[in-house]
Amino acid sequence: MFSGIVQCSSSTRVSASYLPYLQFRDRPYNVTGSMRSLHLNDVPILVQSGSIHYARIHPDDWLSMIQLVKLTGINCISLYIFWSYHEIEPGVYDWTSERRNITQFIELAKSEGLLVLLRIGPYVDAEWSYGGLPVWLRQFTEKYKDIEIRTVNQLWQMEMQTFTTAVVKHLSPLFASNGGPIFMLQIENEYGNIAHAFPPGDATAYMQWASDMAHSVCSVCYWITCRYEDMDVKTNNANNDYYSGDWLRNVHWTKHNNTQPGITTENWIGSPGWTQFGSAKPHRPIQDFTYSVVQYVAYGAAMHNTYLMYGGTNYGRVVGRTHTTTYSFDPPILEIGIPNNNHFNHLRHLLNTINYYVPALLSVGDNLPPLVNITTKGVVSVIYASPSNTSAQSVIFLINNNDKLDQTVKLEDSFYTVSAWSALIIDGHSKAVVYNSANLSDNTPFKLATAQFKNFSSIEYIPEPSLNSLVFKNSNKYESKKSSFHASLPVTNTTVMQEHYSTTLDKSDYLTYTTSVQLTEFDIELQNITLTLPMRCESLFIFLNRKWQTSIFNQQKEINVSVILNITDLNLKTYDTIELKLVGATMRLDSYGIHFETLGRGLAFQPNDTVMFNGKNIISNKWNYQIGLTGEDKQYFNPNNNTNLPWKPISNQLSTKLSNFNWYRLKFQTPGNLVSNSSNLYQVNMTGMYKGLLYMNGYSLGRYLTINAPNKDPVPPCDYRGSYDPSKCRYDWGKPTQILYHFSAHLLNKNGIDNELIIFEETDAVPTQIYIQITALESSY
Incomplete structure (x- = not known):
């Protein structure tokens, strides 16, 4: 039944419509929408997207992560742009340093034939400190003492428009109107969650202004917002939720007279990013996630986005209060850059199955097939078949929305068992089941090799001198000096x-x-x-x-x-x-x-x-x-700056009472690969430490904090059936929320040059327990 599928790679079977942007790359095109789908130059498309954030990935890993995300079967990447990361001072923009070169990141997506949803916000949440806003936009300065964020307020609206304009100006060469991959932009984010905090008239007026402002900044752009249905028709409202099928049929189309396509900007998978230090990690079973996607697509979705396809790392100090440095512990692609055995293959199978049936899904246009109740206990069918060509591709969806009962149903001359809270995709001609959201037999695990690397050539320490208002001079003397x-x-x-x-x-x-x-x-x-x-x-x-x-x-x-x-x-x-x-x-x-x-x-x-x-x-x-800290100001973490500091062997410190506020330097040689055909992937295990800052060869790996999640005994079983929320399935009770801290292999030195792992620790600690965990794939993907 899979004859005619285009073979894009050894493991990915998709239809020719898989990468619609390839038909328009480097040629101007316009983006429009109807009830059923988005259109590029009036050609209907189905968008399957995945979120990936440039600022949470080392630039040398950008391309490999984009390629791995693409391998899941998506044809679009969704990304936020972070205001505070780019406007480093009022009116001063940085588009190039560290991980800020968003133009380069989007160019790489373009080279892979992927569309891009650019979520400007400029409030984005994303577990980024202050929701991505610059900290100077608060009432603690004279200039902004009267500012009110995200409402009708002249100061806020002026700054919001200025940043939105700056982003559009910077990235417009990559917009659809110039043949680029950015086919859609978002203004504001999840406003319906906080609209209640303002007078109803103000909330409505603000969002109308936001829509008008966005279209004035780019009149040819396709603008969306998120979670605010009371928007004029110029701006497409999108949904963020675990389940969007009922929202689409019962809320969105009803509200907008069947004119706006159904777009989901976030369907949260795994632990979506908001895990906090001191909590057990959430896990969304893949059977529940794939059920929600099949239901949404069957009900008529035009665009679905997995949040997050790859989470990455909160390098530096970007993450919001108390959130972990790992941005997602359980996405389809793990932080170290390999497929997640919990999700990857089962999700890839689904997305590529949907890709194959795109012609059937779009053949009906806006005349969507009805939802037919097959049973009185929650099983519905949706059949997509060309009304004018019976030999054309067709596809049937059977969805069991009952969270307790497995049900057997008859469809034409065939019987199908649909597990509770699951969905089947059935080929319309052969009547064979081609995807079962509840069946994980396709989720073949990847084999890994792991090792603990403890071969540090030296472990040294130096007290942080800021408490004495002193800095080091000539290696062993002190002088009073003001921090820069x-x-x-x-x-x-x-x-x-x-x-x-x-x-x-x-x-x-x-x-x-x-x-x-x-x-x-x-x-x-x-x-x-x-x-x-x-x-x-x-x-x-x-x-x-x-x-x-x-x-x-x-x-x-x-x-x-x-x-x-x-x-x-x-x-x-x-x-x-x-x-x-x-x-x-x-x-x-x-x-x-x-x-x-x-x-x-x-x-x-x-x-x-x-x-x-x-x-x-x-x-x-x-x-x-x-x-x-003096060590921050003088960059003790930079190997070029710390050579002449009076580092002492860790044995000196361990022989006396440990004290607070110390810098540690651990030197080591880059180890050889564990597996000959696979690169080593690295994480620092911070056992023995408590809270502080972490650097590899001068590059900030973010904060670490090793506090335990509370104990829970017994741990309740995790059942994928029934509506999910983050309290439902958690793991690693009684263990540190995060003990492993990722760093890119590109940060390591070659040719026998020592690496320096630099740590600032707030409390007494035992750095001799630290080791580097190395992982390599034994099986390919």
């Missing part, structure tokens, strides 16, 4: 405590607040001092006279801290002045929520806050600030 982070510091000392990001200008997770307090006779007699203050950051370290007192870790948005500080060993007298130093460390801003402009992090920066030192409110003391 302070070149544009808004404040040097104040009589009110400052909000973290307004002070650091988003240059570091770390901000040190220092003040001095004169002790009373009562303080000296008591020997214990109570310190109470609000904490709106993830880590707080408290020092008296530069001696560490205590540390606190917290992932809530805000807690009230009350701690007892011991001054017994400080040899203080009445009226002595004591230095209080507070080091606050954030994990950036929330990526999702309402009234973003009010989001603040740090310690006591709200008008009514107090900092109580043994009953005395010292918030009006003079406070001095140090942005970041």
Whole structure:
């Protein structure tokens, strides 16, 4: 029955309509939509898309990841553009450094014949800090003190339009009107989730303005938005959900008089990206995911997007508050760049089966076949056959929407058993089942070889000197020096405590607040001092006279801290002045929520806050600030900068009491490949460490945090049948949410040059337990 299928590769069977962009590449084309499908120059197409984010992939891996994603059977990639990553200062854009060359990334997609959905937002969520917005767009500066985000507000609308215009100008050579792969653009994102936070009239007016603005910036572009049905017909509303079939038939087409095609920008698979440190990892069974896709396509979808096809890594400091550095633990393609045995082959089989039947699916035009109730208990059939050519391709969908009952049905002269919460795809001529969402016999696992690499030639450490306001000089001497982070510091000392990001200008997770307090006779007699203050950051370290007192870790948005500080060993007298130093460390801003402009992090920066030192409110003391760590400013993580630092063997530290705030340097030679026909893939196992920053040969691999998920005993069974949500199927209870931290093989040195794994650790730790986990494929895909 598969005769006539175009053989695109040894393992991919698709129809000629698989890559519709190839018919138009480098020739201007227009994009339109009807009820059933999108059209390129009036040619109907079915878009199967997968999300992949350029900023979460090392540039040397861009092409290989695009090619592997394409191998699943998609013909389009969906990607966000991240405002804060490109407009690094107001009016200053960066389109080239680090992973920012989005033009190059899209050119690579173009070379593979893939369409591109460009999701501008510019609010995107995507578990990116502040939803992708620049942190200077908040009410903590004089210029933006009256800004309101994502509503009718002149300041916000001006900035939103300016960035949207900048993106369109930068990428317009790659738009459809110029023969490029960008055939669709998105303005705003999931606005229906937060519209309730604004007066109804304002929400409607804002989204109408957003639509009008987008079309004024690019009048020939096909614009969509997401999760906001009350939009004018110029802008196509799309859906984000686990299941979109009923939305399409019962909501979307009804709302828009059967004129807008059904587009899904996110159908979430695996653990879609919003996993937080300290939680068990979510897993969506592939049988449920493929059921939802088959149902949606059968019901009449024009475009479906898998979120995420490949998640990648939250390098640097980009990720939203408390989210893991791995962006998705369980997508079809794993973070290290190989197929996921949980999903890959079963999903690829589905997408390529749909690709084969595209001519049948589109042959009916907007005259969609009815949903026929085969049973009274949830089984429906949908038959696509050309009304004018009985010899043409046809396809039948049988969908069992009952989440408990397996059902056997008769269709014409054949009987079919449809498992609960599953779907069959049946060839219309042979009546053979060509895909069964509940049957995983096609999900052949890939064989892997793994090893633990522990052959570090040296493990050394150096204390972080910022707590002493000192830096190293001539390897073993010190001099006082101001950090270059302070070149544009808004404040040097104040009589009110400052909000973290307004002070650091988003240059570091770390901000040190220092003040001095004169002790009373009562303080000296008591020997214990109570310190109470609000904490709106993830880590707080408290020092008296530069001696560490205590540390606190917290992932809530805000807690009230009350701690007892011991001054017994400080040899203080009445009226002595004591230095209080507070080091606050954030994990950036929330990526999702309402009234973003009010989001603040740090310690006591709200008008009514107090900092109580043994009953005395010292918030009006003079406070001095140090942005970041000396090691960040001086780039201890850069092999070119750290050679002359006084590194000490780790044995020196381990023989004494371990202390907070240390930099570690682990040197090693690049190991040979495990498997002769497969490249090594690398992850650092951070066993023995707690929380900090991670670098490979000067390249930031992001934050690490090794806290455990809670225990759950017994772990409930995971049943794919029935509506899914992230609380339903979780794994790795009682284990660290993330212990493995990926880095690209392209970061490693060749020709016998040492590699340097540099770590900044906030607490006492045991770096001798760290190892590099190496994985290689023994079977090809």
